[in-house]
Amino acid sequence: MMGRMALADDDSRNSTPSTDLSTRTAPEPPAAALTAAPAAPPGPGAASPAGPRWLLGLVAAGMVIAALNLRPAISGLGPLLEEVRRGLHMNGTVAGLLTSVPSLCFAVFGGLAPRLARRRGPATVVLGGMVAIALGLALRPLAGGTTAFLAATALALAGIAVSNVLMPVVVKHWFPDRVGSMTGLYSMALALGTAGAAAVTVPMTDALGGSWRVGLGAWALLAAVAVVPWAVISRGRSDRAPGAQSAPETVPGQPGEQAATGLRITKSPTAWALGVFFGLQASAAYITMGWLPQIFRDAGVSASAAGVMLAVTMGMGVPLSFVLPKLAARMRHQGPLVFALGVCGLVGYAGLWFAPAAGAWVWALVLGVSNCAFPLALTMIGMRSRSHTGVVKLSAFAQSTGYLISIPGPLLVGSLHDVSGGWHLPLLLMAALMLAQMATGLLAGRDRVIEEGR
Structure with missing residues (x-):
């Protein structure tokens, strides 16, 4: 189940690496296994685009609206974190926990998705997900204390x-011949929702009277809108077992498939390097998403401007998520890209140390570039195996390991801020984590495949 979950999670957050890898000039492009099955004409029992054209249009619209709802619960909280802390009498450690909860929830609840989809159909489960997001975001402003706030947040997550x-x-069920374009569509919508929530939350809160409760609760309306198309889609007859597959079937004749079948992934140094790299880049992303607005605000930047800067940081992922995978797929060693992104992160942290307000826009931009280590990590997962089975195993291991590694980072940043009363100590931790990310990324970027036991 973890293999299915992790591969699906790879595609859901950024599918461009798998499609872009098809341009690799090496004899056996690893991503071929990921793209070949959906693109092939559907056979008996395979997923196929069922239903009239209007239904396919509704699915496409539903995907976009759903993707817009997959990050506002996280990125919309950062700009208002100070008001939430005051309103709920929340200390820095608990506030840090809020920025660590997404990783924990993605690891725990995401693993239930394939099993639920096999029983109920994917569209029905997505419908349930939209309902959970709407309820969680609607209940969060009503919380009278930290525990209730965390519980409502966990429901949304x-x-x-x-x-x-x-x-x-x-995508694979309704659009098997347009996997790349449709996954690109919802990936762009996801990035837009992330950046948009960061930019709009504070102005929207001010326009609605200035209460953080109203400002955060307003995002429940967008989730409620997403419930409507999925309620219609889930009633369709095509929402059954064929679409419940979370990964294409193994291709027995594919090179490396036999070696990957008996592979012990925990014996591979490359797999461990990728898992740690994935976790460190995720930790850096959640630290940025949860704490960057507060760093700017403590330096004298207004709440609305801090929110817009976070939106700029998150928005950098929209164009770069298309460029980086293509570039990485053409390189035998992705180490130079890892190094370049890490240097951007270190420059951003140094700027936040010496001139957080004076160069705020510059630091927001370079940290946005650094945050694009995520699509690079997904690309390397596809390139470090020759076979579909190997990619599934590597993806499951790297993501499950990575999510666990990413949990403490944001929590430690909040604790260190409470202890020191400033941001210098947290920034030192962030820089140390970035150096570790660069080191493990250089190891993970080497031209090796796990089927060779390396």
Whole structure:
């Protein structure tokens, strides 16, 4: 199940690496296994685009609206974190926990998605996910204390987790001949929702009276809108077992498939390097998403401007998520890209140390570039195996390991801020984590495949 979950989660968060890898000039492009099955004409029992054209249009629209809802619960909280902390009497450690909860929920609840999809159909589960997001976001402003706030947040994140995993399943079921374009469509919508929530939350809160409760709760309306198309889609007869597959079937004759079948992934140094690299880049992303606005605000930047800067940081992923995988797929060693992204992160942290307000826009931009280590990590997962079975195993291992590694980072940043009363100590931790990310990324980027036991 973890293999299915992790591969689906790869595709759901950024599918461009798998499609872009098809341009690799090496004899056996690893991503071929990921793209060949959906693109092939459907056979008996395979997923096929069922239903009239209007239904396919509704599915496409539903995917976009759903993707817009997969990050506002996280990125919309950062700009208002100070108000939430005051309103709920929340200390820095608990506030840091809020930025660590997404990783935990993605690891825990995302694993339930394939099993639920096999029983109920993917569209029905996505519908349930949208309902959970709407309820969680609606209940969060009503919380009278930290525990209730965390519980409501976890409910919303559970809906995000299962929907996140099942988006590529929906694509493969209804659009098997347009996997690349449709996954690109919802990936762009996901990035837009991330950046948009960061930019709009504070102005929207001010326009609605200035209460953080109203500002955060307003995002429940967008989730409620997403419920409508999925309620219609889930009633269709095509939402059954064929679309519940979370990964294409193994191709027995594919090179490396036999070696990958008996592979012990925990024996591979490359797999461990990728898992740690994935976790460190995820930790850096969640630290940025949760704490960057507060760093700017403490330096004298207004709340609305801090939100817009976070939106700029998150928005950098829209164009770069298309460029980086193509570039990485043409390189035998992705180490130079890892190094370049890491240097951008270190420059951003140095700027936040010495001139957080004066160069705020510059630091937001370079940190946005650094955050694009995520699509690079997904690309390397596809390139470090010759076979579909190997990619599934590597993806499951790297993501499950990575999510666990990413949990403490944001929590430690909040704790260190409370202890020191400033941001210098947290920035030192962030820089140390970035150096570790660069080191493990250089190892993971070497031209090796796990089937060779390396």
